Amino acid sequence: MANFKINGVQQNLDIEPDMPLLWVIRDELGMTGTKFGCGIASCGACTVHVNGMAVRSCVTPVSSVEGQEVTTIEGLASVAAGANPSAPDLSAVPLSAVPLSAVPLSAVQQAWIDHQVPQCGYCQSGMIMAVSSLLAANPNPSDADIDSSITNVCRCGSYPRVRKAIRSLAIA
Amino acid sequence: MKISRRRFLFTTALVGGGVLIGYSATRPSKHRRANAELAKGGEHYVTSFLKIEPDNTVTVYVPHSEMGQGVHTSLPMMAADELDANWELVKMEQAPAIDLFANGDLIKGFAGEFGIPGFLMGLVNVSAVKVAEIMNLQTTGGSSSVRYTGEVAMRTAGAAARHMLIECAAARWGVAADECTAQLSYVHHNASGRTLSYGELAADAALLEPPENTVLKDPSQFTIMGKAISRFDIPAKVDGSAFYGIDAQPEGMLYAAIRFAPVFGTKLVSVDAGDILSRRGIKRIVELEDSVAVVADSYWRASEALKLLKSEFETSDNDSTSSADIFAGFDQSLADSNGSKDIEEGDTEGALESAADVIEGNYRVPYLAHAAMEPMNCTVYIHDDIAEVWTSTQDALGIKGRVASIAGLAEEDAIFHHSYLGGGFGRRLPFNWNVIDHATLIAKQFDVPVKTVLSREDDMQQDYYRPAVASNFKAAFDGAGNVQAWHNRFTGPIQTPGASHIPYTIANKSIRVVDGDTHVPIAAWRSVDHSQQTFFTESFIDEIAHRSGKNPYQFRMDLLGDHPRHRKVLEVAAEAAGYGRNLPEGHALGIAVQQSFGSIVAEVAEVSMGADNQPIIHKVTCAIDCGWVVNPDTVEAQVESGIIYGLTAALYGEITIENGRVAQNNFPDYKMVRMATAPEIEVHIVASGEALGGLGEPSTPPIAAAVTNAIYILTGQRVRELPIKNTDFSRTTPVARV
Numbered sequence: 065m066a067n068f069k070i071n072g073v074q075q076n077l078d079i080e081p082d083m084p085l086l087w088v089i090r091d092e093l094g095m096t097g098t099k100f101g102c103g104i105a106s107c108g109a110c111t112v113h114v115n116g117m118a119v120r121s122c123v124t125p126v127s128s129v130e131g132q133e134v135t136t137i138e139g140l141a142s143v144a145a146g147a148n149p150s151a152p153d154l155s156a157v158p159l160s161a162v163p164l165s166a167v168p169l170s171a172v173q174q175a176w177i178d179h180q181v182p183q184c185g186y187c188q189s190g191m192i193m194a195v196s197s198l199l200a201a202n203p204n205p206s207d208a209d210i211d212s213s214i215t216n217v218c219r220c221g222s223y224p225r226v227r228k229a230i231r232s233l234a235i236a
Numbered sequence: 237m238k239i240s241r242r243r244f245l246f247t248t249a250l251v252g253g254g255v256l257i258g259y260s261a262t263r264p265s266k267h268r269r270a271n272a273e274l275a276k277g278g279e280h281y282v283t284s285f286l287k288i289e290p291d292n293t294v295t296v297y298v299p300h301s302e303m304g305q306g307v308h309t310s311l312p313m314m315a316a317d318e319l320d321a322n323w324e325l326v327k328m329e330q331a332p333a334i335d336l337f338a339n340g341d342l343i344k345g346f347a348g349e350f351g352i353p354g355f356l357m358g359l360v361n362v363s364a365v366k367v368a369e370i371m372n373l374q375t376t377g378g379s380s381s382v383r384y385t386g387e388v389a390m391r392t393a394g395a396a397a398r399h400m401l402i403e404c405a406a407a408r409w410g411v412a413a414d415e416c417t418a419q420l421s422y423v424h425h426n427a428s429g430r431t432l433s434y435g436e437l438a439a440d441a442a443l444l445e446p447p448e449n450t451v452l453k454d455p456s457q458f459t460i461m462g463k464a465i466s467r468f469d470i471p472a473k474v475d476g477s478a479f480y481g482i483d484a485q486p487e488g489m490l491y492a493a494i495r496f497a498p499v500f501g502t503k504l505v506s507v508d509a510g511d512i513l514s515r516r517g518i519k520r521i522v523e524l525e526d527s528v529a530v531v532a533d534s535y536w537r538a539s540e541a542l543k544l545l546k547s548e549f550e551t552s553d554n555d556s557t558s559s560a561d562i563f564a565g566f567d568q569s570l571a572d573s574n575g576s577k578d579i580e581e582g583d584t585e586g587a588l589e590s591a592a593d594v595i596e597g598n599y600r601v602p603y604l605a606h607a608a609m610e611p612m613n614c615t616v617y618i619h620d621d622i623a624e625v626w627t628s629t630q631d632a633l634g635i636k637g638r639v640a641s642i643a644g645l646a647e648e649d650a651i652f653h654h655s656y657l658g659g660g661f662g663r664r665l666p667f668n669w670n671v672i673d674h675a676t677l678i679a680k681q682f683d684v685p686v687k688t689v690l691s692r693e694d695d696m697q698q699d700y701y702r703p704a705v706a707s708n709f710k711a712a713f714d715g716a717g718n719v720q721a722w723h724n725r726f727t728g729p730i731q732t733p734g735a736s737h738i739p740y741t742i743a744n745k746s747i748r749v750v751d752g753d754t755h756v757p758i759a760a761w762r763s764v765d766h767s768q769q770t771f772f773t774e775s776f777i778d779e780i781a782h783r784s785g786k787n788p789y790q791f792r793m794d795l796l797g798d799h800p801r802h803r804k805v806l807e808v809a810a811e812a813a814g815y816g817r818n819l820p821e822g823h824a825l826g827i828a829v830q831q832s833f834g835s836i837v838a839e840v841a842e843v844s845m846g847a848d849n850q851p852i853i854h855k856v857t858c859a860i861d862c863g864w865v866v867n868p869d870t871v872e873a874q875v876e877s878g879i880i881y882g883l884t885a886a887l888y889g890e891i892t893i894e895n896g897r898v899a900q901n902n903f904p905d906y907k908m909v910r911m912a913t914a915p916e917i918e919v920h921i922v923a924s925g926e927a928l929g930g931l932g933e934p935s936t937p938p939i940a941a942a943v944t945n946a947i948y949i950l951t952g953q954r955v956r957e958l959p960i961k962n963t964d965f966s967r968t969t970p971v972a973r974v
Contacts, residue, residue: 091491091535096485097476098476099480100611101611102692102902103691104692104904106902106903140475169475173475177470180470181470182304183304183305183306184657186656188473192474211912215910217908221879222873223880223910223914224914224917225876
């Protein structure tokens with residue numbers, strides 16, 4: 065059995081201990097905001113938080129998060145707000161526009177909208193999780209800090225906007 | 237812009253690897269069908285693209301895929317502006333994948349007028365229905381959506397709808413239409429102070445014949461276009477709710493992990509599954525002609541089991557083929573053949589023979605994978621004589637037809653479920669169908685949905701690649717050092733006619749293409765032939781400039797007399813980059829310019845050499861003339877994106893062939909530009925007022941040459957082969973500035 069909390073909800077799953085957290089999240093729990101990109105911890109699309117620290121879930125065996133608190137993109141805002149977290153609505157929205165995100169957003173997520181960061185968007189869950197973890201540990205990162213901490217791949221090349229959005233969040 | 241149409245415009249556009257435009261009048265029967273099929277109670281389609289509801293909301297149906305280029309927002313902006321709609325009341329929806337949104341007749345008309353891309357040759361003479369299956373407006377590529385669907389269809393649809401709404405209001409009030417005005421989703425009769433909302437008029441308007449002549453706004457009248465409006469798709473992309481093809485999870489779904497024949501074109505011989513079927517969750521081993529798949533109740537279980545499965549594929553003549561063999565074949569082809577004509581002007585042969593001096597440059601670039609962030613995947617559910625499909629694609633309607641044909645069903649018995657694309661870049665265009673075919677064949681063996689997902693390794697090794705190309709140049713100079721002839725032979729095929737042409741005034745030009753076919757499958761890759769050809773031509777023109785003893789910027793300007801738009805973007809980029817200023821020690825500027833997909837882009841790269849003797853790209857200053865601008869923020873985002881995509885290729889990108897197969901398998905050996913290596917990018921938009929140019933691709937071509945032209949100044953080393961990382965710069969000396 066794998067026992068851990070995800071976005072505040074306790075999970076007790078009968079799964080293999082070596083199943084990577086990514087596939088537990090996506091296929092066992094059906095939460096699709098966390099993305100599969102490379103499977104070898106190279107691209108960062110699968111980044112989630114374990115006890116607030118960014119980890120690449122595609123190489124994190126579920127056994128290693130036993131008893132820990134996992135946060136995914138779906139739970140980021142409620143955890144960031146310190147709200148009593150509840151299971152998020154996991155149903156993916158259809159491809160019709162909504163004027164604003166249906167769920168409350170964290171400051172990082174809001175900055176991503178303000179700076180119109182995502183393009184295809186596929187890497188951005190991981191990017192946002194990585195940046196959120198960086199800013200929690202280092203609220204005013206230098207460019208060098210950003211370069212060394214945010215190593216996620218974005219094929220659309222959103223990097224200049226990622227940097228601008230991080231700078232807008234930094235505490236001067 | 238003059239548009240006159242017998243019926244309401246129903247526009248399609250398709251481009252894949254080239255330029256193709258489609259637009260035509262919609263038949264009234266299609267108009268009625270749209271209302272019958274798509275409108276629900278109380279709703280009326282004023283046009284096929286716009287829906288106006290009684291509550292005064294406007295829904296714009298966008299028939300193109302959203303892959304980050306912003307088309308789900310820019311197309312509604314174009315329709316809503318012409319409609320004089322209140323943007324707060326405008327919504328967008330993805331147009332469904334039905335042939336209502338394709339029209340073979342109009343595509344045939346456009347094929348005749350503009351020519352069609354090579355990969356579609358032979359298809360235009362089949363029936364309209366068949367054409368519509370393959371060439372349909374739901375294809376998204378060629379930087380075409382805003383230029384054609386937007387400029388022709390969306391704007392005309394919006395303008396026609398506005399015209400009809402005013403007619404309806406005037407009729408209700410018994411006044412002349414020209415006494416009425418439209419603003420912010422209301423029609424006003426100023427003389428009497430009466431107003432009616434579009435929603436109140438929609439039912440009447442749906443009964444009108446669309447106007448014969450539709451007058452589009454002058455740019456001075458725009459209220460929405462030209463503004464940096466936030467994209468509709470972004471909120472869902474920051475909270476994890478955005479739905480991509482890989483996120484499909486229909487009830488009861490199984491997962492397939494697949495292993496392909498490693499050497500392209502070979503077949504599966506045998507499989508030894510061992511005791512895999514006894515592992516937890518494993519359902520079945522599926523053997524296909526060129527691959528074997530393990531189907532399980534989770535993707536991880538399927539892929540772990542696949543690792544244990546032994547398989548044998550047939551041997552082939554290509555089993556020992558390497559990249560070195562392929563390039564040797566290219567060199568042989570270039571030596572043996574004078575090729576077929578691309579451009580012949582003047583007497584290049586004679587100019588070379590009588591030249592005071594001749595320089596030569598032999599260039600080459602490797603194959604490249606697309607490496608979209610979302611690995612290729614496709615979910616298919618065949619049940620009750622229908623096939624449902626979920627996949628991220630640049631061509632929804634084409635996918636629907638493809639899945640149906642493989643499932644042995646009629647096209648109308650396939651149901652396509654739309655999703656965002658986790659990157660396209662050409663990989664998800666029609667005919668790059670390996671994953672779609674395999675997923676359908678696997679799903680045929682089950683009565684539940686099956687999702688086939690490629691590992692990153694297979695995604696990289698089973699792509700349709702940007703072609704490797706070798707290109708040989710000669711330039712002839714007279715006694716005064718003036719260039720007299722441009723001689724170029726390169727390996728084909730030509731996917732984008734004109735990509736090898738140069739805008740420079742040189743009296744004699746001979747550009748010819750020789751055979752470059754290999755066993756490696758190829759396809760369009762962001763900017764198609766422009767990405768290779770611009771590296772070649774903008775490097776060799778730089779070689780000529782240096783040989784002439786001229787400043788590379790001024791040299792280009794001097795030879796661009798016939799191309800004022802090229803001169804303008806060069807001038808804007810050079811001035812913004814401070815071309816000619818005193819640079820920090822060890823820095824240099826390289827410049828390049830190229831026209832592609834209707835836009836002209838100049839880029840200046842500021843480069844220095846790092847301690848590892850490889851370049852550091854500090855800043856790229858870009859000027860783009862895309863005619864005019866629908867959404868300036870999207871323009872900037874696309875230009876940034878294209879530069880970084882091209883920079884990754886220039887610095888690191890290579891797919892090599894060893895033993896007939898692709899040697900690279902994941903991001904560590906197919907390296908990417910990341911935060912630490914991404915330059916600052918400054919974008920200047922030159923609004924020439926010319927026709928709209930494309931944006932998804934045109935900033936990719938110039939970056940490689942801009943960087944290598946700077947490297948030449950820094951090191952004296954002319955980079956003639958990409959990627960740059962393969963060049964040893966450890967023993968080089970800078971070139972004196974000119």
